[in-house]
Amino acid sequence: MPTIYIDGRPVEAAEDQTVMQAARAAGVEIPHFCWHPALSVPGNCRICMVEVEGKGTDIACNMPVKAGMKVFTNSDEVVAHRKAILQLTLLNHPVDCGICDKAGECTLQDYHYRYNGEPSVSVDAKVPATKFNELSDRIVLDNERCILCSRCVRFTREVSGSNGLGIEHRADHSRVQPSSDGAFRGDPYSDNVVDLCPVGALLSRRFLYRSRVWYLEPTPSVCPGCERGCTINVWHRLEDWKLKSVATKENSRIARVTPLENPAVNGPWICNKGRDLADLFERPRTTQAKVGGRPAEIDEAVAAARRLIATATRPVALVSSWGSNEELEAFARHLGGRLACFVKADHRPREGEVLEDGLLIKAGKNPNSRRARELFGDAAPSFAPGTDLVLCWGEGFDPALLPAGAKLIVIGSFFDAATDRADVLLPASTQLERDGHYTNFEGVVSAFAACFPRPAGVADAEALFGLLAGEDAT
Amino acid sequence: MRHLIPEFEAMKKRLPPGENGVLVLPCLKRIQEDRGYVADEDIDGLVEYLGVPRIQVEEVLSFYGMLRRAPIGRFHLQVCHNVSCSMHGAERLLDRLQSRLGIAPGQTTPDGRFTLSRVECLGSCGTAPVLMVNERYYELQSEPLLDVLLEELGKP
Amino acid sequence: MTGRKVLMDFEVTPTSHTLEAYLARGGYQALAKALRGMKPGEVTQEIVDSGLQGRGGAAFPAGRKWQVIDPHDGQPHYLVANADEGEPGTFKDRWVLEHSPHTLLESMLIASYALGVRHSFIYIRGEFDLPWRRVSAAIEEAYAAGYFGENILGTGFSCDIFVFRGAGAYVCGEASSLLASIEGSRGYPRNRPPRLTVKGLFQRPTVVNNVETLSNLAWIIGHGAAAFRQIGTPKSPGTRLISVSGHIARPGVYEVELGYSWAKFLHDECGGVSCDRELKAVIPGGISSQVLTGRDAKVLTPHDVETMILDHDALWQAGSSLGSGGMIVIAEGTCMVSLLRVMLRFYHHESCGQCTPCREGMGWLHRIVDRILAGKGRPEDIDLMYRISKANDGTTICGLGDAAGYATVAMLDRFRDEFDWCVEHKRSKYDGNLECRPST
Ligand SMILES: Cc1cc2nc3c(=O)[nH]c(=O)nc-3n(C[C@H](O)[C@H](O)[C@H](O)COP(=O)(O)O)c2cc1C
Ligand code: SF4
Numbered sequence A: 001m002p003t004i005y006i007d008g009r010p011v012e013a014a015e016d017q018t019v020m021q022a023a024r025a026a027g028v029e030i031p032h033f034c035w036h037p038a039l040s041v042p043g044n045c046r047i048c049m050v051e052v053e054g055k056g057t058d059i060a061c062n063m064p065v066k067a068g069m070k071v072f073t074n075s076d077e078v079v080a081h082r083k084a085i086l087q088l089t090l091l092n093h094p095v096d097c098g099i100c101d102k103a104g105e106c107t108l109q110d111y112h113y114r115y116n117g118e119p120s121v122s123v124d125a126k127v128p129a130t131k132f133n134e135l136s137d138r139i140v141l142d143n144e145r146c147i148l149c150s151r152c153v154r155f156t157r158e159v160s161g162s163n164g165l166g167i168e169h170r171a172d173h174s175r176v177q178p179s180s181d182g183a184f185r186g187d188p189y190s191d192n193v194v195d196l197c198p199v200g201a202l203l204s205r206r207f208l209y210r211s212r213v214w215y216l217e218p219t220p221s222v223c224p225g226c227e228r229g230c231t232i233n234v235w236h237r238l239e240d241w242k243l244k245s246v247a248t249k250e251n252s253r254i255a256r257v258t259p260l261e262n263p264a265v266n267g268p269w270i271c272n273k274g275r276d277l278a279d280l281f282e283r284p285r286t287t288q289a290k291v292g293g294r295p296a297e298i299d300e301a302v303a304a305a306r307r308l309i310a311t312a313t314r315p316v317a318l319v320s321s322w323g324s325n326e327e328l329e330a331f332a333r334h335l336g337g338r339l340a341c342f343v344k345a346d347h348r349p350r351e352g353e354v355l356e357d358g359l360l361i362k363a364g365k366n367p368n369s370r371r372a373r374e375l376f377g378d379a380a381p382s383f384a385p386g387t388d389l390v391l392c393w394g395e396g397f398d399p400a401l402l403p404a405g406a407k408l409i410v411i412g413s414f415f416d417a418a419t420d421r422a423d424v425l426l427p428a429s430t431q432l433e434r435d436g437h438y439t440n441f442e443g444v445v446s447a448f449a450a451c452f453p454r455p456a457g458v459a460d461a462e463a464l465f466g467l468l469a470g471e472d473a474t
Numbered sequence B: 001m002r003h004l005i006p007e008f009e010a011m012k013k014r015l016p017p018g019e020n021g022v023l024v025l026p027c028l029k030r031i032q033e034d035r036g037y038v039a040d041e042d043i044d045g046l047v048e049y050l051g052v053p054r055i056q057v058e059e060v061l062s063f064y065g066m067l068r069r070a071p072i073g074r075f076h077l078q079v080c081h082n083v084s085c086s087m088h089g090a091e092r093l094l095d096r097l098q099s100r101l102g103i104a105p106g107q108t109t110p111d112g113r114f115t116l117s118r119v120e121c122l123g124s125c126g127t128a129p130v131l132m133v134n135e136r137y138y139e140l141q142s143e144p145l146l147d148v149l150l151e152e153l154g155k156p
Numbered sequence C: 001m002t003g004r005k006v007l008m009d010f011e012v013t014p015t016s017h018t019l020e021a022y023l024a025r026g027g028y029q030a031l032a033k034a035l036r037g038m039k040p041g042e043v044t045q046e047i048v049d050s051g052l053q054g055r056g057g058a059a060f061p062a063g064r065k066w067q068v069i070d071p072h073d074g075q076p077h078y079l080v081a082n083a084d085e086g087e088p089g090t091f092k093d094r095w096v097l098e099h100s101p102h103t104l105l106e107s108m109l110i111a112s113y114a115l116g117v118r119h120s121f122i123y124i125r126g127e128f129d130l131p132w133r134r135v136s137a138a139i140e141e142a143y144a145a146g147y148f149g150e151n152i153l154g155t156g157f158s159c160d161i162f163v164f165r166g167a168g169a170y171v172c173g174e175a176s177s178l179l180a181s182i183e184g185s186r187g188y189p190r191n192r193p194p195r196l197t198v199k200g201l202f203q204r205p206t207v208v209n210n211v212e213t214l215s216n217l218a219w220i221i222g223h224g225a226a227a228f229r230q231i232g233t234p235k236s237p238g239t240r241l242i243s244v245s246g247h248i249a250r251p252g253v254y255e256v257e258l259g260y261s262w263a264k265f266l267h268d269e270c271g272g273v274s275c276d277r278e279l280k281a282v283i284p285g286g287i288s289s290q291v292l293t294g295r296d297a298k299v300l301t302p303h304d305v306e307t308m309i310l311d312h313d314a315l316w317q318a319g320s321s322l323g324s325g326g327m328i329v330i331a332e333g334t335c336m337v338s339l340l341r342v343m344l345r346f347y348h349h350e351s352c353g354q355c356t357p358c359r360e361g362m363g364w365l366h367r368i369v370d371r372i373l374a375g376k377g378r379p380e381d382i383d384l385m386y387r388i389s390k391a392n393d394g395t396t397i398c399g400l401g402d403a404a405g406y407a408t409v410a411m412l413d414r415f416r417d418e419f420d421w422c423v424e425h426k427r428s429k430y431d432g433n434l435e436c437r438p439s440t
């Protein structure tokens, strides 16, 4: 373990580290645009200049550590270089932060305030570039704002493998462009480039002009899109900035989803399905308990369901593979002995969805199949002759399969054919309205937290199970 | 481009085996020589033949000044405007060609006969000013010589 | 005569480039000597001892570069002759390619043997047509005569060669960019470390040398390093091919023994400044080397004879370099602002666009000098040009950006009055004139 000195402070580094890596591990942030821990090192932005005693200045991101080296990250020369580079970086940049989604979390903006701060020194016209370059129906590229760090390009080469982006032409006419075969449009990981982009050049169309980022806060969560269970941040409006009169619906909507870096599961990435969680969670919700198709109070519906369970001779339960560990365990505890339980695949691959790949996406499109199977076994759902009650928890059950004469209780969050057909319908909260854990296909347990309050008329499934089993409500 | 594949295969003979990328530029140049430019279908064919990503080929096509995606005139007049040629009247040559042909650099005459371009140093500075007509160098040029040249090339 | 010769030591005739003529001059004997009588390490040692420096621009010792390669480390190694010759003012490698291609081929075989190279390349700029034809024909002759291919001269040594044609990008003359180009990518240079001799073409150890550098090898192996050291100066042994252009009476390629008097060369061999004008300035080694005033260079008149010699150290001391050997002679009456504009237009056009200082800086410099010439310069623009140039100093991936910066600074330093004049009077002091024509 060589020791190096960063601004006079001894830092232990690993043999094969660069100064950038060693500094970062020691908590010293050297400014960088092009460098990213999960991508190759092109060393093109030149902002990470440091000075090494006796050797002059060079870029830290491509500088191998050497025992005893003395690195200065703030010498006069470094400071002057950094400032000069920033002025060049900004030369052809439109500085339209006022209408840029990235403002507030833009590296260029941050560095400008920290290391430059001067007004423009140029009186010459800027080189024009395309402002609204539609890369796909998900992403637009503002070529004017692009600082050509090549992170997005490298991502499509080194991580997603789509080779969807490239840099065309030369000099200050260099422009990021999509491959003309549409490879980028087909890249199921494309939205990661929006996070990777250090400036506001790559923008998510879902999020375009929807909110300033400083009105939002992230809540850690787990993507339910497949068995990988990538950890994510669900961004929503900050409590203090909740809208009071107009568009109050925005208060309980997902503004955007970003990866929550996690070496054990997804590294720094997620797939596009995870970005689209709003589509999943903003489907029409069941918020009204029903008995025999007619609206009922929740207590009334619970009582009706309890009666059905108590009187059934051969009841079957279809357990949700979207239930949290806590819910699944509660189900097993309260109802596992009373009903014949089968794990149900709430979601199946949708038309056109990537089934499985070598990066993140798994074929099982339910987040907690592993824990559910541990508790309830692998057997596919089946109805033994004489089945007279089906308790369906979650989605994905086709009521046409309901045995003749059997009753149906549904505990669910979204409308589907089963909720329409239910003899008793109990609306349940979604993952965004409660805390819990999922166990992914490899057995890694990840936590999610509530982002929004439960809508009126909706119960937590975990609380319902005890009630249904006939235990006293508290 | 498919009819050129036997030629591409022959090139492999003296190249290290297994490195397909090395053929990208030679193939593109050969295709351009054959068709006059590189068409979309050529890119399709090359991507399939070499198994390289399409974006790589597109980047290459936009990076190198000699490659083009669209047809040009039958005679491509490329006038060097770098230091030594400028010191010997490159701008005068360009003016003459512009007025004789009625086009600006970057343009093609309506009859599709001539395309005029400005280019950087052609490595022939000792015989400046220099221009290229297709792949041939014309050195030590002057306005009167240009007139003779244009006549040879069929300029009425 | 400009001293002793290594490369231009024969008379150019319509057939002097052929294998037959080359063999008649004693060609391919050095190859036989190396293959039959020397170990690869001994060949490398000979090059180290010869003190041969690179002729592509940086004058880096060739032997030191080679020594990094272990020919017996079990992995492929590659050799590339850099025939991109894109540095404005330079046209000397073309002379070798057209008139003595076998010298290059024999030298490359010797180098391949020393470095354990099975596949070698010549990267030739795309516009070169005749040089390419000559080299290609020479290669076919050499293959037919058994100098390339399997089991060369029955020694068990095998080597192939491929001529790779560029496609119009100056930056591809930069060694790592050149390799990227061969690999089938845009010609983006890359950062060192790792050095190319550690990770080069296809991630394997690779030597890139200039055509002229390599072409010296046949002579060095044939005559021995000691004999080579007899030529030139102690620190800069050998000769340089100097290509002279601009306002000079007899432009062309000359082989000059290092240490030769510069004034004598310009005034006697090259016939002095054209049209009987005074010498204003010289760019000694391609436009990326710093301009010198005639006075600085001490070559104003033939009488300056012994004061300034042509060798690497002398030029470095004078504040410039012998660079690529592309010498551009500039007569009095030339507008230096316009000249800088032509240079900056070139750098702007040729920057690969990868690293920030060069990508943005070249365009900016170009726009500023354009504006100054258009009569819209501001006094602070000169300082701004200094600042942009300085921002490229040592901050770029390859030498394009920072050499452009040095070249700009030299122009500003040495002809400051002309720039100030142009800003103040809103026009060029010399009406933008770049030509030197007989007054009528
Ligand atoms: C922008 C740029 C362009 C270059 N162009 C050439 C060139 O055309 N020919 C050449 O031999 N070297 C060129 N070089 C130098 C090469 O990078 C490399 O140093 C050289 O080929 C090594 O050969 P040598 O050591 O034999 O000189 C260029 C360097 C830079 C930075
Ligand atoms: S779009 Fe963003 S990530 Fe891509 S090169 Fe430009 S600045 Fe970098």
Ligand code: SF4
Binding pocket: C171, C188, C189, C350, C351, C352, C353, C354, C355, C356, C358, C359, C396, C397, C398, C399, C400, C401, C402
């Ligand atoms: S200095 Fe210029 S040419 Fe060289 S790598 Fe950087 S941008 Fe490209």
Ligand code: FES
Binding pocket: A031, A032, A033, A034, A035, A042, A043, A044, A045, A046, A047, A048, A049, A059, A060, A061, A062
């Ligand atoms: S972070 Fe080092 S050069 Fe960009």
Ligand code: FES
Binding pocket: B080, B081, B082, B083, B084, B085, B086, B120, B121, B122, B123, B124, B125, B128, B130, C088, C089, C090
């Ligand atoms: S400047 Fe025109 S050929 Fe070199």
